[in-house]
Amino acid sequence: MQVYLDNAATTPLTPEVFEAMKPYMLEFYGNPSSTHAHGRATRSAIEKARKGVADLLHASPSEIFFTSGGTEADNTAIKCAIESLDIRSAITSPLEHHAVLHALQALAAKKQIKLNYVHTDSKGNIDYDHLKALLDGNERSFVSIMQGNNEIGNLNDIGLISEICAFHDAIFHSDTVQTLAHYPHNLSKLKIHSIIGSAHKFHGPKGAGLLYIKKGHQIAPFIHGGSQERNMRGGTENLYGIIGLAKALEIAYEGMNEHRKHILALKQRMIKGLKERVPGITFNGESGNMDKSLYTVLNVSLPPSTDADMLLFNLDLHKISVSGGSACSSGSQLGSHVLQALSADPERGAIRFSFSKYNTLEEIHYVVDKLANMYNPVSI
Structure with missing residues (x-):
């Protein structure tokens, strides 16, 4: 997929x-x-x-x-x-x-x-x-x-x-x-x-x-x-x-009302799935708050000491396209100026998931599964 x-x-x-x-x-x-x-x-x-x-x-x-x-x-x-x-x-x-x-x-x-x-x-x-x-x-x-x-x-x-x-x-x-x-x-x-x-x-x-x-x-x-x-x-x-x-x-x-309802359901399902399956995960800004954020954007704060670049690389290997970011304090070229302004923990990397009318619940389940398995590898 x-x-x-x-x-x-x-x-x-x-x-x-x-x-x-x-x-x-x-x-x-x-x-x-x-x-x-x-x-x-x-x-x-x-x-x-x-x-x-x-x-x-x-x-x-x-x-x-x-x-x-x-x-x-x-x-x-x-x-x-x-x-x-x-x-x-x-x-x-x-x-x-x-x-x-x-x-x-x-x-x-x-x-x-x-x-x-x-x-x-x-x-x-x-x-x-x-x-x-x-x-x-x-x-x-x-x-x-x-x-x-x-x-x-x-x-x-x-x-x-x-x-x-x-x-x-x-x-x-x-x-x-x-x-x-x-x-x-x-x-x-x-x-x-x-x-x-x-x-x-x-x-x-x-x-x-x-x-x-x-x-x-x-x-x-x-x-x-x-x-x-x-x-x-x-x-x-x-x-x-x-x-x-x-x-x-x-x-x-x-199609605004229909698309909003569909995309909001995808975002809510991803939040629920990530909370259940990835210990220590939180959300940057108000992105986890349905009333205060875009229904199209979810910015995930990764557990401390996560190698965010490697995680993004592995997601890409699984054909999952997302954006990454961090609150590195050594210069704007090395981190998100938004997360820096929030004084986000530089030890926590970030992933921005952003949704459209073309995304499906099946895709959300697939992404949550892959991300969860990177933190909790399934023995084969």
């Missing part, structure tokens, strides 16, 4: 998405910026996709911009807002994706902003009172806090954060890569300036992302060139990637 449990990294393409993309790979190849019939056909397809995405997110088509993925979208939302609005203070958490952390740290290194980190507890939960204090103590700030953590699965209350930021007249951006298409978003009711998405996180193509910029939140482009994306992103559009993103989002919304 071959098992893929690294869906937080990327997901398999849904066949219906590929079928939607295929005509725009082979038949409809006109440049969307061209005014002839070939160009008009592809321009129409892009705008139809934009409207479909906007409708699902309760946004206006004019607020949706297509990008090459989440990293570009984060960098655009962060760097262009800070520079366009002449913001000197920024706040984030130490648990953010590197697309956010490195973008803000680069600006701080150039003395463009003063960067503050909101406190988190040992489980990775945001200290909202500290966020308020930081906003009280600084000039108008840019705040970037993700909705769902890609490593430990923690869910942050972006509704509450948006209200706090609105009260302090702060700009609020959220990296929603792990939640878009897995949770509903009603952007017409959320006091947020920008969110992002990446198609390959919800069974769409790689190289296609989206950026929502709230109407009235005017920022300069990140990529300069032609007048594409209403002068917000130069360069010929990734036509079939955009078509695939819109189709994948549509499919995700159609």
Whole structure:
């Protein structure tokens, strides 16, 4: 059996998405910026996709911009807002994706902003009172806090954060890569300036992302060139990637409740099985808490002195694909910055299991069996 449990990294393409993309790979190849019939056909397809995405997110088509993925979208939302609005203070958490952390740290290194980190507890939960204090103590700030953590699965209350930021007249951006298409978003009711998405996180193509910029939140482009994306992103559009993103989002919304119920059952079964069969196993952050974490992510804290690299190697030998991590303190290149921020025990390695609608209970049983047998080898 071959098992893929690294869906937080990327997901398999849904066949219906590929079928939607295929005509725009082979038949409809006109440049969307061209005014002839070939160009008009592809321009129409892009705008139809934009409207479909906007409708699902309760946004206006004019607020949706297509990008090459989440990293570009984060960098655009962060760097262009800070520079366009002449913001000197920024706040984030130490648990953010590197697309956010490195973008803000680069600006701080150039003395463009003063960067503050909101406190988190040992489980990775945001200290909202500290966020308020930081906003009280600084000039108008840019705040970037993700909705769902890609490593430990923690869910942050972006509704509450948006209200706090609105009260302090702060700009609020959220990296929603792990939640878009897995949770509903009603952007017409959320006091947020920008969110992002990446198609390959919800069974769409790689190289296609989206950026929502709230109407009235005017920022300069990140990529300069032609007048594409209403002068917000130069360069010929990734036509079939955009078509695939819109189709994948549509499919995700159609089956969201069903998929959530299915995946949650898989996660609960894995937690139960691991607790029963692997002594000393625990879970990092809030990933073991069904109410406070992504239903798609489970981050396992391995018993002390476990050789995590060897364990991952053995899982790979059994055709089980997962992600690993540790809280090594000797540098970010050798460990997870998220686990380091939680002051996790460096003697305990970590495995991140992340699930999708295509996983089965049979696969979960297989993975639990293999992992348990590595700790308690069965005599032959």
